[in-house]
Amino acid sequence: MDLMILAQAAQETTTNTNLANGLVYGLAAIGPGIGIGYLVGHAVEAMARQPEAASLVSTNMFLGIAFTEALALLGFVLAFII
Amino acid sequence: MTSLLATEATDTGFQLPEISHLFEFPAWADGGLFGDGSLLAFNRTAMLYLLAALLTIGLAMAAFRNPKVVPGKLQAGMEAAVDFVKNGIIGAIIGPEGMRYLPLLFSLFLFIFVNNLFEVIPGINFPTTSRMALPAFLSLTIYFLFIFVGVKAQGVKYFWNAVSVPGVPKAMLILIVPIEFVSTFMLRPFTLAVRLFANMMAGHILLTVVFLASNYSLIDFHSLYEGGVPEIAAHGWIQFALGIPIFIGAVALVGFEILVGSLQAYIFTMLAAVYISGSLSPEH
Numbered sequence: 001m002d003l004m005i006l007a008q009a010a011q012e013t014t015t016n017t018n019l020a021n022g023l024v025y026g027l028a029a030i031g032p033g034i035g036i037g038y039l040v041g042h043a044v045e046a047m048a049r050q051p052e053a054a055s056l057v058s059t060n061m062f063l064g065i066a067f068t069e070a071l072a073l074l075g076f077v078l079a080f081i082i
Numbered sequence: 083m084t085s086l087l088a089t090e091a092t093d094t095g096f097q098l099p100e101i102s103h104l105f106e107f108p109a110w111a112d113g114g115l116f117g118d119g120s121l122l123a124f125n126r127t128a129m130l131y132l133l134a135a136l137l138t139i140g141l142a143m144a145a146f147r148n149p150k151v152v153p154g155k156l157q158a159g160m161e162a163a164v165d166f167v168k169n170g171i172i173g174a175i176i177g178p179e180g181m182r183y184l185p186l187l188f189s190l191f192l193f194i195f196v197n198n199l200f201e202v203i204p205g206i207n208f209p210t211t212s213r214m215a216l217p218a219f220l221s222l223t224i225y226f227l228f229i230f231v232g233v234k235a236q237g238v239k240y241f242w243n244a245v246s247v248p249g250v251p252k253a254m255l256i257l258i259v260p261i262e263f264v265s266t267f268m269l270r271p272f273t274l275a276v277r278l279f280a281n282m283m284a285g286h287i288l289l290t291v292v293f294l295a296s297n298y299s300l301i302d303f304h305s306l307y308e309g310g311v312p313e314i315a316a317h318g319w320i321q322f323a324l325g326i327p328i329f330i331g332a333v334a335l336v337g338f339e340i341l342v343g344s345l346q347a348y349i350f351t352m353l354a355a356v357y358i359s360g361s362l363s364p365e366h
Contacts, residue, residue: 059174063356066349070273073280080101 021079028075035068096298104290105212105283130200130210138193167191171352176359183358186227190220191351194278198343201285202336209343212282214275221275224354232361243364274353281346285339292332299325 043061047054107126111117116124145160153161167188172180194211201209211217232240245262246255299321 055170056174059170059352062345062349063352066277066353070277073277074273076280076284077276 017082020082024082025075025079028078029072032068032072036065039064039068096295098291098294101287104286126208127210127213127215130206130208131197131216134193134196134200134210137196138189141192141196142189163192164188167351171348171355175352175355176362179362180355180359183355187351187355190354191347194220194350195344195347198282198347199340201282201289201343202339207289209282209286211278211346212286214279217275217278220278220350221271224274224357225271228354228357228361231358235362236364240361240364244360248364270357274350278346278350281342285342289332289335289339292328292335296325296329296332299328 040061043057043064046057050057109116109118109120109123109125111124114120116122141156141160145157149157164184168181168184171187171191172184176183197210197216200206201212229240232244236243244266245259247258247262250258
C-alpha cells in the first residue's frame with residue numbers, strides 16, 4: 001500500500017518536472033521575444049529611412065539580437081538542467 | 083536528463099530517444115589512455131573535432147598556398163570570406179588598428195562555421211558545437227585574450243575602466259561597479275559559450291524530432307499496417323497524410339539550420355571583435 005502511494009508520488013513528480021521544463025522555457029521566451037521584435041522593427045524602420053546606413057544598422061542589429069537572445073537561451077538550457 | 087517529450091507507453095506509438103542518446107557517444111576503446119573512463123577518452127565527437135580542425139587548415143592551405151592573380155573557385159570563395167571578416171567585422175567594429183587580429187578572427191569564424199555545418203552534412207549529422215566542450219574552450223580563449231589585450235593597451239587601469247562608466251555621479255558607482263563587474267568578467271564568457279551551444283543543441287534536437295516524426299508517419303507506418311494492427315489499419319491514411327507536410331517542413335528546416343549555423347559563426351566572431359575593441363580603448 002505504501003509502495004503504491006510512493007510510486008504514484010514519483011509519477012506525479014515526473015509530470016510536474018516535465019511541466020516545469022516547459023514553463024521555464026515558455027516564460028523565458030516572452031521577454032526576449034518582445035525585445036527582438038521591437039529591436040528588429042526599429043532597425044528595419046531605420047534602414048528604410050536611410051538605406052545608405054543599412055550595413056551599420058544591421059551590424060548593430062545583430063549585436064543587439066545576440067545580447068537579447070542570450071536570456072531566452074539561458075531559459076532553454078535551464079529547462080534541461082531542472 | 084529527462085526524456086524529450088512525454089512518450090507513449092505502448093510499443094507501437096511514436097517514441098523519441100532519450101536526449102543523452104543524441105549527444106553522448108561511447109568511447110571507442112575499452113581501456114587504456116584513450117579508452118572508456120579515461121580523461122582522454124576518444125569517441126565520435128573527438129574524431130569530429132579533429133576532422134573539423136583538419137578541414138579548416140586544409141581549406142585555408144588549399145586556397146592560399148599558391149595564390150593566383152586570377153583566383154580559382156576555391157580561392158575566390160575563401161577570399162570573399164576573408165574580405166567579409168576583414169571589412170564586415172573588423173572594419174566595422176574595431177577599425178584599422180584591429181587588423182592584427184584578422185588571422186585569429188578568420189580562423190575562429192571558419193572553424194565554428196565548419197563545426198556548425200556538420201549538423202546538416204549527410205553521414206555526420208551532428209553539430210560538434212552542441213557539446214559544451216568546444217564553445218566553452220573557444221569562449222575562454224576569447225576571455226583571456228580580451229583581458230590580456232586590455233592590460234597591454236591600458237595597463238592595470240583597464241580593470242577600473244572596464245567596470246566603471248565615466249560621467250556618472252560618484253554615488254551611483256556603488257551600484258554600477260558590481261553590475262558591470264559581473265556582466266563583464268563573469269557573464270561574458272558564459273553567455274558567449276551558451277549562445278553558440280544552445281542554438282546548435284536546439285537545432286539538432288529540432289531536426290531529430292522532425293525527421294523521426296516524418297520517418298514514423300511515412301515509412302514505419304507501412305510495417306505496422308502489414309503487421310495487422312487494427313487501429314493503424316483504420317486510421318493509417320490520416321497519419322500518412324499528416325506525415326507529408328511534416329517531411330516538407332523537415333527539408334525546409336535543413337535550410338534554416340544552415341542559416342542558423344552561419345549566423346552563429348558570424349555572431350560569435352563579431353562578439354569576440356566587440357570584446358577586443360572594448361579592451362583596446364576605454365569607453366567614452
